[in-house]
Amino acid sequence: xxxxxxxxxxxxxxxxxxxxxxxxARPDAVLGLATGSSPLRIYDAVAERVARKQLSLARARGFxxxxxxGLPPGHPCRYSTxxxxxxxxxxxxxxxxxxxxxxxxxDLTAACTDYEESIGEAGGVDLQILGIGTDGHIAxxxxxxxxxxxxxxxTLTAQTRADNARFFGGDIDAVPRHCVTQGxxxxxxxxxxxxxxxxxxxxxxxxxxxxxPVSARWPATVxxxxxxxxxxxxxxxxxRLELADYYRHAHAHRHLVS
Ligand code: GLP
Numbered sequence: 715x716x717x718x719x720x721x722x723x724x725x726x727x728x729x730x731x732x733x734x735x736x737x738x739a740r741p742d743a744v745l746g747l748a749t750g751s752s753p754l755r756i757y758d759a760v761a762e763r764v765a766r767k768q769l770s771l772a773r774a775r776g777f778x779x780x781x782x783x784g785l786p787p788g789h790p791c792r793y794s795t796x797x798x799x800x801x802x803x804x805x806x807x808x809x810x811x812x813x814x815x816x817x818x819x820x821d822l823t824a825a826c827t828d829y830e831e832s833i834g835e836a837g838g839v840d841l842q843i844l845g846i847g848t849d850g851h852i853a854x855x856x857x858x859x860x861x862x863x864x865x866x867x868x869t870l871t872a873q874t875r876a877d878n879a880r881f882f883g884g885d886i887d888a889v890p891r892h893c894v895t896q897g898x899x900x901x902x903x904x905x906x907x908x909x910x911x912x913x914x915x916x917x918x919x920x921x922x923x924x925x926x927p928v929s930a931r932w933p934a935t936v937x938x939x940x941x942x943x944x945x946x947x948x949x950x951x952x953x954r955l956e957l958a959d960y961y962r963h964a965h966a967h968r969h970l971v972s
Contacts, residue, residue: 717955
């Protein structure tokens with residue numbers, strides 16, 4: 715696991731550099747897209763490069779992580795609407811190139827199976843962008859999630875519903891109780907993973923993710939078993955890392971393999 719502690723202003727550009735390098739090597743790369751406020755700095759940096767014609771996602775494809783259950787297409791809080799506004803409509807993906815799980819399907823189990831199949835048919839995710847919940851969830855894999863789980867329906871914790879109420883006008887009762895989410899096993903299949911977190915509220919979850927024991931209690935800890943993960947955090951999110959000085963040192967003196 716690479717832990718990179720960087721100023722918030724640099725985080726978007728660092729990940730945009732990674733995405734640009736991936737697209738240069740493989741223009742039809744598959745990106746894993748997270749919703750939430752953490753990836754916005756990445757989407758802004760990528761959108762700027764696309765606007766300046768330095769980068770094109772015209773042949774790339776994208777898969778979202780998760781979706782609320784029961785929000786119809788076009789609902790302002792539905793993640794497919796959110797990712798469209800935050801990212802897809804600002805870049806040059808081909809129509810239909812970005813897909814998400816259908817949380818409004820009549821048969822949610824079938825929709826989850828379909829979604830797993832569509833990721834497989836696309837050849838899997840090359841670069842997965844992740845945020846992290848204050849309770850250590852990634853996508854919507856709440857504490858107790860099987861470390862081997864696949865896309866399925868989950869029940870949100872009270873903590874997650876409270877954290878996400880800000881997107882529903884502050885009304886926790888408006889936040890759905892259920893979601894469909896890629897499983898931890900699904901996410902672990904991505905060839906590379908970049909997790910971004912900023913601010914004090916994420917410090918506890920980041921400490922568990924990087925230095926805690928692997929446990930379903932803090933689902934993000936499963937990433938310790940992935941071979942290519944970068945955890946990109948600002949000083950505040952890194953503030954509870956016991957080995958923060960070592961991570962800074964290791965990054966400053968990283969061995970660049972030719
Ligand atoms: C939601 C999403 C996650 C996201 C998390 C943190 O629960 N399902 O994918 O990582 O929120 O969001 P934020 O980045 O806004 O703190």
